[in-house]
Amino acid sequence: MFQAVLNPGALGKASPFCDSYLKAYRLALLSRILDEKFASLYRAGKIHGGVFMGRGQEVLSVSLGMALRPGDVFAPLIRDAAGRLAFGEPLLDAVRTYLGSPQGPMRARDGNVHRGRPLEGLFPMISHLGAMISVVNGALLARRLKGVSGTVGATCIGEGGTSTGSFHEAVNQAAVEKLPLVLVVANNQYAYSTPNSRQFACRSLLDRAHGYGVEGCAVDGTDLEACLKGVGEAVENARAGRGPQLVVARLLRLCGHGEHDDAGYVDAKLKQSPLGRDCLKVAEELMQSRNWAGPEALAAWRSEAVQKIEQAVAQVQREPGPDPFKEVWSALSCRALSEGVEES
Amino acid sequence: MSITYLEAIREAQARALAEDPRVFIYGQDVGAFGGAFKATKNLAKTFPGRVIDAPVSEDAMVGLGVGAAIEGMRPIIEMQFADFSTAGFNQIVNQAATLYWRTNVPCPITIRLPCGGTSGSGPFHSQSMETIYAHYPGLVVLTPATVEDAYSMLLEAVAIDDPVIFCEHKLLYYHLKAEKLPTEALPVGKARISREGRDMTIVAYSAMVHEALAAAEELAGEGFQVEVVDLRSVKPLDTDTVMASVARTGRLLCVGESWPWGGVTAEVIARVVSEGFGLLDAPPRRLNAKDTPVPYHPSLWAAHRPTARSIAGAARNLLRM
Ligand SMILES: Cc1ncc(C[n+]2csc(CCOP(=O)(O)OP(=O)(O)O)c2C)c(N)n1
Numbered sequence: 033m034f035q036a037v038l039n040p041g042a043l044g045k046a047s048p049f050c051d052s053y054l055k056a057y058r059l060a061l062l063s064r065i066l067d068e069k070f071a072s073l074y075r076a077g078k079i080h081g082g083v084f085m086g087r088g089q090e091v092l093s094v095s096l097g098m099a100l101r102p103g104d105v106f107a108p109l110i111r112d113a114a115g116r117l118a119f120g121e122p123l124l125d126a127v128r129t130y131l132g133s134p135q136g137p138m139r140a141r142d143g144n145v146h147r148g149r150p151l152e153g154l155f156p157m158i159s160h161l162g163a164m165i166s167v168v169n170g171a172l173l174a175r176r177l178k179g180v181s182g183t184v185g186a187t188c189i190g191e192g193g194t195s196t197g198s199f200h201e202a203v204n205q206a207a208v209e210k211l212p213l214v215l216v217v218a219n220n221q222y223a224y225s226t227p228n229s230r231q232f233a234c235r236s237l238l239d240r241a242h243g244y245g246v247e248g249c250a251v252d253g254t255d256l257e258a259c260l261k262g263v264g265e266a267v268e269n270a271r272a273g274r275g276p277q278l279v280v281a282r283l284l285r286l287c288g289h290g291e292h293d294d295a296g297y298v299d300a301k302l303k304q305s306p307l308g309r310d311c312l313k314v315a316e317e318l319m320q321s322r323n324w325a326g327p328e329a330l331a332a333w334r335s336e337a338v339q340k341i342e343q344a345v346a347q348v349q350r351e352p353g354p355d356p357f358k359e360v361w362s363a364l365s366c367r368a369l370s371e372g373v374e375e376s
Numbered sequence: 377m378s379i380t381y382l383e384a385i386r387e388a389q390a391r392a393l394a395e396d397p398r399v400f401i402y403g404q405d406v407g408a409f410g411g412a413f414k415a416t417k418n419l420a421k422t423f424p425g426r427v428i429d430a431p432v433s434e435d436a437m438v439g440l441g442v443g444a445a446i447e448g449m450r451p452i453i454e455m456q457f458a459d460f461s462t463a464g465f466n467q468i469v470n471q472a473a474t475l476y477w478r479t480n481v482p483c484p485i486t487i488r489l490p491c492g493g494t495s496g497s498g499p500f501h502s503q504s505m506e507t508i509y510a511h512y513p514g515l516v517v518l519t520p521a522t523v524e525d526a527y528s529m530l531l532e533a534v535a536i537d538d539p540v541i542f543c544e545h546k547l548l549y550y551h552l553k554a555e556k557l558p559t560e561a562l563p564v565g566k567a568r569i570s571r572e573g574r575d576m577t578i579v580a581y582s583a584m585v586h587e588a589l590a591a592a593e594e595l596a597g598e599g600f601q602v603e604v605v606d607l608r609s610v611k612p613l614d615t616d617t618v619m620a621s622v623a624r625t626g627r628l629l630c631v632g633e634s635w636p637w638g639g640v641t642a643e644v645i646a647r648v649v650s651e652g653f654g655l656l657d658a659p660p661r662r663l664n665a666k667d668t669p670v671p672y673h674p675s676l677w678a679a680h681r682p683t684a685r686s687i688a689g690a691a692r693n694l695l696r697m
Contacts, residue, residue: 150481155443156478158474163467163471166438166439166440167440167446167471168443169439169440170440170443170445172443177426178449198435201431201433201436202436362477364538365538369564369612370612371613
């Protein structure tokens with residue numbers, strides 16, 4: 033029975049869609065619990081710098097990661113722990129980067145959400161909003177020049193980031209080159225504390241797709257089914273050569289901007305509106321109503337996720353921190369051209 | 377046969393495109409039109425699909441270059457004028473310059489900056505940006521002063537695995553000529569003694585090398601032997617060659633076309649003073665442009681930047697000390 037619970041296919045109710053829904057939910061859940069673990073480590077003073085959660089955005093993010101394949105390019109942003117896991121980022125990468133382990137991909141040189149493995153198609157964000165889109169464009173253009181086809185590039189941004197010049201330049205650039213770019217905008221109603229009324233004046237961010245000459249679609253970011261379908265279709269369209277795809281999701285950030293922020297400025301009415309639904313709860317209700325998973329399965333998945341995360345955190349906490357005396361203080365790969373490298 | 381500084385830049389790009397399939401050029405009007413200065417003339421025809429017109433989007437141009445570099449390409453990004461690189465500044469200093477250090481993945485991108493003043497160009501088509509970029513870790517900043525260096529250093533820039541800011545001086549584009557392209561060259565990071573002398577050292581780079589050489593010639597007529605050091609690359613900066621020259625002459629004047637606050641000339645003097653104070657027989661001096669935007673009118677412009685005349689004047693004062 034326990035096996036059957038963990039493997040819903042064995043219940044005989046599975047369709048391919050049900051399978052990916054359950055897989056997506058479990059990854060979204062894993063990311064939620066991971067974020068919560070980082071938040072508690074933060075409150076315990078165990079994390080240097082900030083913690084940025086994706087609470088309320090997990091099902092949107094995971095849908096993008098699920099739609100991508102190995103070989104695609106993905107440049108996630110602040111609230112994309114779920115999409116990262118779905119794309120294949122090892123759980124340990126997140127933990128090592130947050131805890132500053134030199135064994136992580138950023139080797140303690142960069143932290144928290146600024147992590148990636150560029151050669152594996154996972155591009156590490158810089159903080160500057162809007163700046164990753166053109167980098168993904170570059171990877172896609174390079175592939176075209178090299179004669180590689182069939183891959184797409186995806187990146188995420190908040191509605192606040194859509195106000196940057198970089199965003200505009202890069203979307204226009206992708207449109208001009210007809211690149212297979214998928215750009216997912218999470219309109220979570222606030223950019224830090226700034227509400228949408230102070231961020232943009234167009235009726236809908238989706239109208240911008242028309243302005244750039246790219247295809248666009250809107251999705252309800254609190255609904256996993258809608259996200260899997262909407263984002264999945266956008267990725268397929270890009271892969272099929274239909275050029276850049278803009279996805280605009282409506283949802284609400286169910287946490288502070290970072291863990292330092294109590295988000296007291298969020299309008300109570302929004303929290304009570306459908307936008308304020310917890311996307312994981314919505315998914316759980318749906319799975320139960322369709323008989324895809326019962327309470328025992330949900331509980332088992334949760335405890336499995338908790339265990340995985342506790343294990344990873346325990347492992348990384350035993351890893352030694354970086355040694356400033358062994359650090360190579362050179363920002364250039366050509367050491368001979370590097371200024372001020374101290375010989376040891 | 378003779379070849380100009382601009383032609384050398386074009387030839388270097390043609391050779392890079394021919395020899396390395398990873399190279400491509402991206403910039404405004406670089407394709408069929410051949411670039412605002414014709415630095416890519418005919419290249420789009422010779423290398424179809426690899427010399428690509430960009431929208432007027434400096435930020436996205438550099439970002440695209442970084443993404444392509446991650447994918448193993450060797451992009452050359454042409455800024456139409458160095459001045460406009462400020463619109464791509466973020467991607468240069470925060471994206472390109474941090475990539476290797478953060479991820480261990482090199483970022484072989486060359487960004488060509490047509491820089492420096494020319495008569496009548498005014499505040500926004502005349503700037504020298506080397507100081508700004510040299511300040512940031514993770515960038516190599518080259519400032520060729522000769523036709524031969526323009527050619528060999530651009531080829532080297534494309535071969536270097538790190539981001540290179542290639543500052544080519546517009547004033548040298550058409551007038552500076554050489555007999556032929558070089559077959560060998562000093563490596564990047566080595567300064568050159570452009571003229572030997574034992575009475576004082578003038579350190580310069582880019583177009584200022586030629587002003588310094590003219591000043592040295594003028595001073596030779598007055599019996600002074602002035603040594604001129606061409607830095608060639610401002611980052612890395614060849615402190616050893618500068619120090620060795622100052623050790624011979626005991627006097628240092630440092631000349632740059634960019635603004636006086638901080639910068640390459642200040643850096644050279646700081647290094648010489650802190651590492652070789654005892655070598656100096658007189659206080660080191662520096663000469664830069666005036667601390668205003670670059671003026672439009674030729675007579676204002678000529679007074680704004682260091683010239684052979686003002687350099688000779690500053691050198692005379694220093695020689696009297
Ligand atoms: C160019 C730039 N300006 C300012 C910031 C500081 N900043 C970090 S996140 C943020 C708000 C982002 O809002 P949004 O894009 O809507 O994403 P969200 O945080 O809501 O997911 C700001 C202003 C930044 N990272 N980059």
